[in-house]
Amino acid sequence: MAQPAPVPAQTANPASGPAPAGHPQVAHGRIGVLLVNLGTPDGTDYRSIRRYLSEFLSDPRVVEIPRLVWQPILQGIILTLRPSKTAEGYKRVWDKERNQSPLRVITEAQAISLQHLLGDRVMVGWAMRYGNPAIRVELDRLKAAGCDRILIAPLYPQYSGATTATAVDKANDALREMRWQPTVRYLPPYHDDPAFIQALAQSVRAHIDGLGYTPDHLVASFHGMPRRTLDLGDPYHCQCQKTARLMREALGWPAERFTVTFQSRFGKAEWLKPYTSDVMAALPSKGVRSVAVLAPAFSADCIETLDELAVENKELFLHAGGEAFSYIPCLNASEGGMAVLETLVRRELAGWL
Template sequence: MQSEKKVGVLLANLGTPEAPTAKAVKRFLGEFLHDKRVVDLTRLLWCPILHGIILPIRSPKVAKLYQSIWMEEGSPLMVYSLRQKHKLEQELALPVELGMTYGEPSLANGIRALEARGVERIIVLPLYPQYSATTTAAVFDGLAKAMKSKPVLPELIFIRDYHDHPTYIKALADKVRQSWQQHGQGDVLLCSYHGIPKRYADNGDCYPDHCERTTELLRIELGLTSEQIMMTYQSRFGREEWLQPYTDKTMETLPEKGIRKLDIISPAFSVDCLETLEELQEQNKEIFIEAGGEAFHYVECLNDSDLHIEMMAKLVEFYS
């Protein structure tokens, strides 16, 4: 039954520094790494490490990495997110706003922008296909914080995940096929997902199960054998054990196993960003080629592709 309340959509993502500078990166990383969903260590232990060591050392280094991928219009994550917002708004003929868990536009500002447009029923779509407490739940926490002082709450519908949505899988497969048409098919398609500490999964986070399900559905959609597709985890941080196998370590071993031509995609990212454009496309390519690889083709994220927008529209329409 259709609601008589005006419906709007809040697209939620992680966020990005406002500029590729050490100052902006430090501010962004400080907010991000303060979140207990991301780093659950006691604050008495973590805050001195974060502010005394990590932020002063990492911020300038990460700023240089951002400089290498920065687009004319700004941060790739923000550029593609804005394109998604505009395309989805045109597709649905509904108000659509962005809200980032860290940085701007904040989740609170996204909600305010929708309310200013008369929206009373907000469908929140975190753009994390695979659920994790470190990402999706952090959006939920941010929404709760944003609502805390409101005398009247809007009606909220929260889409938890879409890791096995048919149109999402088709959109991924379409990107892979486009790459194959342009470069030829590699020996293996490697699906590299953002990692989380293994301890989080051991404590019940369903993220690795979702990643495995996405990979299997993509394999079926593309008609690949189990030997033609692999999955790994990237972007680990600190000394704690994270989900394995690690993407960078895998790059070192593939050529000696006879895998010389590699296609790589990162299904957990809805838009291209530092972790895909710099870490995967540059760092891991270098590792693979130095280990004896001959061809490395990065398959871009879904970004603002037509099938991706179609999938978002289907999700919103289902929950409307």
């Protein structure tokens, strides 16, 4: 696993002079940044997928069903049948040269690029909430390298209890077990940050310019959440709507040619609507012959964007009579995407740098 190379840390406090003879050598005085994304299986085999799904779907913030009711269902029929189907999607998008998922490859590239942008005073790492590298392992690595001040940056533009909050929970679990905790800050949601909105708009413009035609319709597909999360006070739905509105206004795109949708629903409960799959199947009947789709809830492309959106929903649109479908990639480690991350991280490091 490649990580940005550490820079030697101090082992004694300049204000108090050298450590006494026989005192343990303690690295300190560094600033750390830990990028955190959702997660990925280690491979496309059944056991790797099952292990990943078990960790992911056992999180009470992801599935808010009492454990005594949910675990027998999860460990029984779901984790018996679902890994094989999920593996098919991962195999279609897997980076075979590196034998890693796209999310892992891109998140690592973001960390390496951010390290170059921030320079030697900061040590940048990356971790996954589910799977590897684990948050606890990477926090320990930063701490051992002398990072006694760490910015933990969940890479979710919009806040949700099932994404941002669970990453914070996991980091706090790790901190709780440390005798000497580093001082920690958390990157807040950036759904309406001007740098993020402008980068999204520019990525859409550049993509459409490359198509050679202007799509009839633009769809912003966000990852779905159960409807009850909105009713219970989760701000995710509202923040998604604001991201979409600000981006559309920055593009100058007409409202009648723009739709916000939600994808990746799971189970029988009602999720946030409209569903991306339903919209894709219905657009051609409304005279839409060409559509471009982007995923503003994702900081990096993954199975939900590269397979569910770019393959499955493309098939739905074309089968329903559409003629041209184009997927607009996430910001990833592009120049525009890295400019956003650098802006956000430098702002949160104010007073430390």
